[in-house]
Each structure stands twice: as C-alpha cells, then as structure tokens.
Amino acid sequence: MLGGEIEVTILESQGEQVKIGIKAPRHLKIYRKEVYEQIVKENQEAIESVPSSFEGFKNLLK
Amino acid sequence: MKIKTKYLGEIEINEEHIIIFEEGIPGFIDLHKYVILNLGDNTPFVTLQSIENSELAFILLSPFNFYPDYEINLEENIQQELGIKSPEDVMLYSIVVIPEDIKQMRANLKAPVVINIKNKKGKQVIIESEKYPVRYYIYEENASLQNTGEAR
Numbered sequence: 001m002l003g004g005e006i007e008v009t010i011l012e013s014q015g016e017q018v019k020i021g022i023k024a025p026r027h028l029k030i031y032r033k034e035v036y037e038q039i040v041k042e043n044q045e046a047i048e049s050v051p052s053s054f055e056g057f058k059n060l061l062k
Numbered sequence: 063m064k065i066k067t068k069y070l071g072e073i074e075i076n077e078e079h080i081i082i083f084e085e086g087i088p089g090f091i092d093l094h095k096y097v098i099l100n101l102g103d104n105t106p107f108v109t110l111q112s113i114e115n116s117e118l119a120f121i122l123l124s125p126f127n128f129y130p131d132y133e134i135n136l137e138e139n140i141q142q143e144l145g146i147k148s149p150e151d152v153m154l155y156s157i158v159v160i161p162e163d164i165k166q167m168r169a170n171l172k173a174p175v176v177i178n179i180k181n182k183k184g185k186q187v188i189i190e191s192e193k194y195p196v197r198y199y200i201y202e203e204n205a206s207l208q209n210t211g212e213a214r
C-alpha cells in the first residue's frame with residue numbers, strides 16, 4: 001500500500017518479467033513514466049525549436 | 063497590465079484573460095500563469111505565453127486546423143478539476159514543434175492543452191487513447207498541404 005490509497009500487487013512473476021497491478025482511486029491519474037517523460041521532452045523541444053521569428057511560419061496552414 | 067512576450071515584445075494584456083495552470087505544464091511545473099495571444103489577424107497559430115517568464119512561449123494550433131476529426135474523451139475527474147460543465151466551455155489546442163525544416167512541423171495530439179474559457183483554468187491533458195501520437199507530422203499526414211504553405 002502507498003499512502004493508504006494506492007495498492008500495488010504482483011500479478012505474475014516469470015523469470016525476469018514481473019507484472020504489476022496498481023489499484024488507485026479514480027482521482028489519481030496513473031501514467032507510465034515514459035509517456036509523461038515523452039511529453040516533457042516534446043514540450044522542451046517545442047520551446048527550443050521554435051524559430052526566433054514567427055514571420056516564417058505564421059502564413060502556413062491558413 | 064503590461065507584460066514582456068517572446069514574440070510580440072511588450073504588450074498590454076487584460077488580467078481577466080490570464081489562464082491558470084494549477085499544476086503547470088509538464089517540464090515547466092513551476093509556472094502557472096499564461097495568456098493566449100494571437101500572432102496576427104491572418105494566421106491559425108497562437109502563442110501560449112508565460113506571464114512569469116517572458117522567454118517561455120509555446121506555439122499552438124487548434125487540432126481541427128489539420129485534423130478535422132480530432133476527438134477526445136475528457137475524463138470526469140479532469141472535467142471536475144477544470145470546472146467544465148459543457149463542451150462549449152472548452153478550447154482545445156495542440157502544442158506544435160516547428161523545426162528549421164518546416165515540413166517536419168509536428169503537433170502533440172496525445173497531450174492537448176485544454177482550457178476552460180469560462181473560468182480560465184487550463185491543463186495539458188495526457189489522453190489515454192493510443193490513437194493519437196505525441197508527434198503528429200502535419201505535412202506528412204496531409205498530402206494536400208505538401209505543395210502549399212511554403213516557408214518564405
């Protein structure tokens with residue numbers, strides 16, 4: 001149990017693979033860490049990669 | 063109030079237009095106040111400008127601009143968190159990445175920016191559906207755009 005609210009159980013263990021189950025109240029969102037990290041990385045790239053001027057792209061997709 | 067912006071210099075904004083991201087935006091969780099600014103009269107792009115850091119500004123597009131059938135199911139807890147009562151309360155945006163090679167422009171359909179325009183609460187929501195990718199390459203996916211919209 002984590003914080004009295006979240007229950008973690010081992011569902012299956014086979015060799016090097018372990019399947020884990022997580023039970024949590026609906027208001028707690030559970031994301032795979034990779035997904036969240038991918039969003040963080042994409043947001044950082046969004047900030048870094050944008051041209052310093054918007055003149056070059058603002059006429060796209062009109 | 064006057065604010066400094068990344069793309070538009072110093073401008074005057076109405077404080078009532080400030081959008082609060084209570085949890086920040088992934089990667090920038092310490093910043094909570096943003097404003098959406100038009101980049102011009104004749105462009106679909108807008109910017110999500112941080113009030114607290116003038117250098118921090120995302121470029122956004124409405125996903126319906128390039129993905130007319132885009133549809134997400136906002137879970138109840140997120141509707142509650144943002145105080146959303148009807149679909150008309152909601153504005154949806156995708157954060158775009160615009161590399162030098164503009165044809166590689168991509169939009170994040172997996173984690174749209176959801177804004178309740180009534181109470182000015184915003185959140186970047188990560189949707190569970192596997193249907194929409196983090197990197198949706200707008201030009202590759204839209205053949206009709208291939209020959210238009212060249213960068214100048």
